[in-house]
Amino acid sequence: MPERNIDFGKFGARGIKGHEAAARQLDALAGFVATPITQHCGLLARLHYLTRTDRARQAAREAGLTVTDRTLNAWLDGRRSPSRKNLQAVEAAYRTVRRHNVARYLTVRLNREGRGTRVEFHPLNQSQVTRPHQRVLSFRTLNVRHWDRIVEAWANDDEDALDDAWINDATADLGSEWGQYEYVTNVGFAA
Amino acid sequence: MTDFGAIDALLAGARKEVPLPPAEERRRLREELNLSRPQLAQALSVSSSTVAGWETGRDPSGETREKYAYFLEGARTKLAAVAAESHGAEAGGGPEEPGDPAELHDTEELDGTRAVVHDGDDGATLTTPQPCVLCGQPAHHQVAGFPQHLAPADCGTPTPSAPSGHGTPPTPASASARRGVKIVPVGRRLKSADAPDLIGSAVAAALAEHSGDVEAATAALVKRAIPDAMALLDHSRMGGRYELVAHPWLPDVLRKQSSRGADQIWEARPKWTRPELPPGEHEITALDVNGAYLSALKTHLPLGQLEHSTGDHHDRRRAGVHLITPPAWGHDAYLPNRSAAGTNPARCGSPNPPCVSCCGCRARSTGCAPPPQIHESWTSGATEGLLEKFRVTLKDARDRAIADGDEVTLEYVKAMYSKFVSTLGESNYNRELYRTDWMHLIRSQAFANLWWKAHRAYDEGLLVVRAMGTDELHVSGDWRAVFPEGRGVAEVKVKDVYAVGTGPADDDT
Numbered sequence: 001m002p003e004r005n006i007d008f009g010k011f012g013a014r015g016i017k018g019h020e021a022a023a024r025q026l027d028a029l030a031g032f033v034a035t036p037i038t039q040h041c042g043l044l045a046r047l048h049y050l051t052r053t054d055r056a057r058q059a060a061r062e063a064g065l066t067v068t069d070r071t072l073n074a075w076l077d078g079r080r081s082p083s084r085k086n087l088q089a090v091e092a093a094y095r096t097v098r099r100h101n102v103a104r105y106l107t108v109r110l111n112r113e114g115r116g117t118r119v120e121f122h123p124l125n126q127s128q129v130t131r132p133h134q135r136v137l138s139f140r141t142l143n144v145r146h147w148d149r150i151v152e153a154w155a156n157d158d159e160d161a162l163d164d165a166w167i168n169d170a171t172a173d174l175g176s177e178w179g180q181y182e183y184v185t186n187v188g189f190a191a
Numbered sequence: 192m193t194d195f196g197a198i199d200a201l202l203a204g205a206r207k208e209v210p211l212p213p214a215e216e217r218r219r220l221r222e223e224l225n226l227s228r229p230q231l232a233q234a235l236s237v238s239s240s241t242v243a244g245w246e247t248g249r250d251p252s253g254e255t256r257e258k259y260a261y262f263l264e265g266a267r268t269k270l271a272a273v274a275a276e277s278h279g280a281e282a283g284g285g286p287e288e289p290g291d292p293a294e295l296h297d298t299e300e301l302d303g304t305r306a307v308v309h310d311g312d313d314g315a316t317l318t319t320p321q322p323c324v325l326c327g328q329p330a331h332h333q334v335a336g337f338p339q340h341l342a343p344a345d346c347g348t349p350t351p352s353a354p355s356g357h358g359t360p361p362t363p364a365s366a367s368a369r370r371g372v373k374i375v376p377v378g379r380r381l382k383s384a385d386a387p388d389l390i391g392s393a394v395a396a397a398l399a400e401h402s403g404d405v406e407a408a409t410a411a412l413v414k415r416a417i418p419d420a421m422a423l424l425d426h427s428r429m430g431g432r433y434e435l436v437a438h439p440w441l442p443d444v445l446r447k448q449s450s451r452g453a454d455q456i457w458e459a460r461p462k463w464t465r466p467e468l469p470p471g472e473h474e475i476t477a478l479d480v481n482g483a484y485l486s487a488l489k490t491h492l493p494l495g496q497l498e499h500s501t502g503d504h505h506d507r508r509r510a511g512v513h514l515i516t517p518p519a520w521g522h523d524a525y526l527p528n529r530s531a532a533g534t535n536p537a538r539c540g541s542p543n544p545p546c547v548s549c550c551g552c553r554a555r556s557t558g559c560a561p562p563p564q565i566h567e568s569w570t571s572g573a574t575e576g577l578l579e580k581f582r583v584t585l586k587d588a589r590d591r592a593i594a595d596g597d598e599v600t601l602e603y604v605k606a607m608y609s610k611f612v613s614t615l616g617e618s619n620y621n622r623e624l625y626r627t628d629w630m631h632l633i634r635s636q637a638f639a640n641l642w643w644k645a646h647r648a649y650d651e652g653l654l655v656v657r658a659m660g661t662d663e664l665h666v667s668g669d670w671r672a673v674f675p676e677g678r679g680v681a682e683v684k685v686k687d688v689y690a691v692g693t694g695p696a697d698d699d700t
Contacts, residue, residue, distance in 0.1 A: 025438075029622070034449065120438050122496060139436060139495065185496070188438020190622035 003179030011133040015124030015183035019159075019166035022187050026154050029191045030102045037091045040078075046094040047076055056097065065093035096157065103155035107147055109191040116145035119170060120188040121181045137180055144170045144189075209260040211250065212267075218246040220266040235259060389423050390588040390607075394600050409602045416606035417614055421623045423607070427580035435577070437624045439496045442569045444512060445627045447617065454627065456512055458635040461642060461658045463527035472692030473654065473667045478674065479686040480641060480662035482589065482605075484612045486680050487637035488582040492629050493571035503565045511570030511628060515563040522560075526649050527642060527658045529560055569628075582608075586680060593678050637661050644683075648673055656691075 008015075033049070035042035050060040051072055067086065074080040082090060110117045123137035144150075146169050153161035171178045211217065221231055232239040235258050237251075245251055251259050374381045393412065401407040412419075428435050444455045480486075491510040505513075517530040585608050592600035614621035615630035638661065645658045648666050651673045657665035663686065674683045 031619075120436065122436075122438075122440055127498075139434070141434070186438065186440035188625065190437070190624075 003182070005179070005182055008183055011130065012128035013124050013126055013183070014128060015185055017163065018121070018171055018182055018184050018187060019163045021184050022150065022166050022170070023154050023162060025187055025189060026106065026151065029106060030099060032095065032098060037087055037094075043082070043087070043090065044076070046090055047072065050090070050094060050097060051076065059097045059100065060093045063093040063096040065089055099155045099157070103151050106191055107151045110147040110151065110189070111145065114145060116143045117147070117189050117191065118142070119144050120186075121171075121174070121184055122186040122188070123181065124183045125185050135180070140174055140181065142170065142173055144173070208252065209257055211256070211260055212263060214246055214248045217263060220263055220270065221246070223270055224266055231262065235262070387426075389419070389426060390584070390600065390604065393419060394597075394603060398599065405599055409599050412599065412603040413606040416603065416610050417621050420607040420611040421621065423584060424578070424581050424611075427578075427584060431577075431580075433494050433574060433577060436495055437626070439626070441625075441627060442497055442499065444514075444569065445497075445631075456627075456631045458631055458638060459530050460634075460638050460660070461527050461645075463523075463659070464657045465655065466524060468654070468656070468667075468691065470692075472690060473656075474688065474690050475656050475665050475667045476670055476685055477657075477687040477689075478664045478666060478670065478683040480644065480664065480683055481678055482586075482608070482680040483637045483640065483662035484633065485582060485585060485589070485608045487612075487633050487640060488578045488585075488608065489575060490632055490636035491573040491575050492577045492626075492632055493573050494577070495571045497569040497571050497628060500568050500570065501566065502568075505562070505565060505568075506570070508572060509568075509570040510573030510632060511568060512631065513563075513565045513569075514567040515565050517563050518560045520560055526655060527645055529642060530563055590679060634661075644674070 033042060033045045035045060037043050037046060049056070050065065051057055057069070057072075066089075071080070075082055119142050121140045121142065123139065126134050126137065149165035150162065150169055153165045167178075167182070171181050174181055212220070221228070228239040228242045232242045235242070235255060237255060241251075245259065250256070372383050374383055393415075394408070397408040397412050398405075401411065424435070447454050493510045497511050515530075517528075520528040520530070522528075585604050588600060589604045591597070592604065610620075612630065612633050615624055615633070616627040617625055641658055641662060641664060644664055645655050648664065648670065649655050652668065653670055653673060654667040655664070656667055657663070664683075670683075676682060676684065678684060
């Protein structure tokens, strides 16, 4: 794309990619278990979520939690505890499954029967940029109506697809200045 | 097979077009009624250049043609009636008797035009009543182009001899009872402001839905108080100077450290009890501040993203949170600490010994302690007017509900503002607004308001015994001379009266 930044931060601008900020906000809306997995309580909460039904177990297996049911039961009973590598696998599987479960409802809430959701774009931080290189950037808001591709890419944890969807479905509607909002400090929306 | 029904319908619909007068006649009719092209165009829902085209030879068709023909026909009838009347008046050989509205009403059937009948050297009779420039009531006469009543008795204004024709507000006695019509300037004209009474209509709808069951209606209204408050807020910001930023980037001090934990902000919530009372028996009154959070909505709120800065300087035009060292407080024996440091150390959760605090009211010097020392600040340009319209709307609804004894509206308004304040931050019950900084500032403003009440009580010679929470103040002495009693937001109400001291009937606290 012609307006993509090539060498972001060369003059000291700071910010994150718009799709990262959007994914962060979607994660916040998804409501993961807040307790970290390193605590026993947090581990149990995740395991319970992943083993509540057969369908959940199947989803966990598809999300990459390739341990036997026997091991899972041992973890749940506390007879054994997962290794560090397995902890990461549990965490990754939990996030994937949770995102997939939530995605459907999030899409509905964000699309709001075609009315869309208002998104705020907070421009990147230029405080470290020298005065001649600073540009006028303003806070912008936009009503985004099509969330299906964005939420789907987020649920699949697909960075490239999410970037693509975010630029095409949301940022590009900002008009000819959309390139200034490829990197932002924050993206805000409610669901 | 051919659909003959459709052909029949087509044939039935095809009619001969309405005949129209010639082009110059159309223009004359409109101009004699003193109507402008845009006025007519708006009534016919076409553009004024289209009307101009019709008046220079083009012909409208279809439904518009029928409407235009109706207008021309009406205009011709009306002009004929006016001409006949003025002719009759001249034939009668004298100026028309003023103040005889009965026959004038007959001629104003069609629409609100400004046909004028000159009946004398200085005045004229209006066929359609225009608002009197002196009192605002409909008048049937005009003098030098200003519609007004000729007889002072008709005119409701207390000063009928007001020299100028503009600027006198309509002040009839009957209008003071009902609410006036709000107007807003639109272009060069005025139009009545469409201010929908969101609160009133919501209450009426809920009451209608629950067929007058007050408890059920109240419960339903309280349940939807948060989205309704957000809708009201959006409505109150319409046309406002500043945009409402709902999801700004927040510094880490404003983030919760765990899901149930608090962030590092300390709001100086007062929790102070006087250590000892003078000897003797005291009758203590526990006063309750009405609508403390409603009043606290009037505070300087940061508009945009909070910016970090260091150094001990306070800009009055910026608001936010500061990392401070509270000043020493030497008046703990008779007045709560302005920055209530010693009383609730649990909220002082920041890793450094000084606390992060909202200095919403630091600009007002207290006089009894130096201002706190600021180390770091997270501030943004602030305005006090951001929630002002929202607050005034709620306050007006509350006052009206109290005056009318309307408990449903009262509960609804109370739920709206209290839930709005409590879910401003990272609450899952209100995801429209993530302004943790506003939440802290509004709360600390409520606490500061309570402190100022305590300070005022002390200044006026009352014995301040206790200040706690958001709205509770215990005083001893003649408090009615200091605080008015009532239910308004500027008044206080009595929560409890009890006696403390070493009298004969001692210690029934």
